[in-house]
Amino acid sequence: MADLALNGLSKHYGDFYAVRDVSLAIADGEFLVLLGPSGCGKTTTLRMVAGFIEPSAGEVRLGGQDVTLLPPWKRNAGMVFQSYALFPHMTVAQNVAFGLEMRKLGRVDIDQRVEETLALVRLDGFGGRLPRQLSGGQQQRVALARALAIRPDVLLLDEPLSNLDAKLRQEVRIEIRELQRQLGLTTVMVTHDQEEALTMADRLVVMNEGAVRQVGTQRDLYERPADRFVAGFVGRTTFLGGTVKAPGRFRSDGGLALACTGGRPGRAVLSLRPERAMVGRAALSGLDNSLPGTVEFVSYLGALIDIHVRLSPKDRLVVQIANRDGGFTPEVGQPVHVGWPASAGQIFNE
Numbered sequence: 001m002a003d004l005a006l007n008g009l010s011k012h013y014g015d016f017y018a019v020r021d022v023s024l025a026i027a028d029g030e031f032l033v034l035l036g037p038s039g040c041g042k043t044t045t046l047r048m049v050a051g052f053i054e055p056s057a058g059e060v061r062l063g064g065q066d067v068t069l070l071p072p073w074k075r076n077a078g079m080v081f082q083s084y085a086l087f088p089h090m091t092v093a094q095n096v097a098f099g100l101e102m103r104k105l106g107r108v109d110i111d112q113r114v115e116e117t118l119a120l121v122r123l124d125g126f127g128g129r130l131p132r133q134l135s136g137g138q139q140q141r142v143a144l145a146r147a148l149a150i151r152p153d154v155l156l157l158d159e160p161l162s163n164l165d166a167k168l169r170q171e172v173r174i175e176i177r178e179l180q181r182q183l184g185l186t187t188v189m190v191t192h193d194q195e196e197a198l199t200m201a202d203r204l205v206v207m208n209e210g211a212v213r214q215v216g217t218q219r220d221l222y223e224r225p226a227d228r229f230v231a232g233f234v235g236r237t238t239f240l241g242g243t244v245k246a247p248g249r250f251r252s253d254g255g256l257a258l259a260c261t262g263g264r265p266g267r268a269v270l271s272l273r274p275e276r277a278m279v280g281r282a283a284l285s286g287l288d289n290s291l292p293g294t295v296e297f298v299s300y301l302g303a304l305i306d307i308h309v310r311l312s313p314k315d316r317l318v319v320q321i322a323n324r325d326g327g328f329t330p331e332v333g334q335p336v337h338v339g340w341p342a343s344a345g346q347i348f349n350e
């Protein structure tokens, strides 16, 4: 077991920076998730930690030791690749034994370790099969067993669930998290799927364009996003473009005069989470903002209902309501009122 530190890690190809100056400290036993859109540098970061890509600058420290220049098999990191990357012509047992052979363990030790690790991922008895004789979920577990067999100090997972169907993905999320807790393994997982990230992480790192935008818990990122990108990427929000006229006063591009908190006078966007706004038949008293509008779209999600309300030719807001007995559910075309307290919105200056 070990802690992991990335200090000023960068990778450029020519003058294009795939990863720029990433510094992170991951505690022993922590499950950290790197979250960001495709192409933002997640895989490159993870591969630099594993030793498959040499950084252009910066260092990787594992358990206090500088491992930046060590080849992959000399740093004790287990990696699961996005595509599993199982060797198709090798049996399950041979796949799981791969890292152990690289580390030159004896035959008896290897056989025992393979057996133990297959049991850990509930694949006892599958050692003699070839990868193509397994389901997607089973192949994923072989990849995990291969990473765990070396008894790594750190587990690195690159979109490990992306090839699984939705139902299985939800089950495997929980399996991986339970196994990680049981083993107390320091883990870094990469994903572009925010629900997966929010479900599994102790802490999250939001990346964009090669750089870290924010590090925090689920609550930190959702309640106090550091910038407009994080607000839009973690959870859902409506952005209204406009101008902060004076402290507490926002004027939208569509001409709405709104009460707000924070921000500097000047161009800005007002971000409002759909569940923080309310919708009613009449003006909403007791709220800083209450505006008339017309329902343009209703999306029925089961437990929740999204109401898209047109407030002006340039301003449309999404309000999310709980689907309750006797609750007011407006219909498309209906005039309604929408309201929220000033503190529910967040201003991002441009």
Ligand SMILES: Nc1ncnc2c1ncn2[C@@H]1O[C@H](COP(=O)(O)OP(=O)(O)O)[C@@H](O)[C@H]1O
Pocket: 013, 017, 018, 036, 037, 038, 039, 040, 041, 042, 043, 044, 045
């Ligand atoms: N070997 C390479 N040469 C040039 N550009 C690369 C190379 N590897 C990755 N990139 C670029 O670096 C960026 C980050 O890639 P990657 O780390 O794979 O992103 P992610 O995993 O977040 O989708 C992308 O724009 C990608 O095209």
Ligand SMILES: [Mg+2]
Pocket: 042, 043, 044
């Ligand atoms: Mg990737």
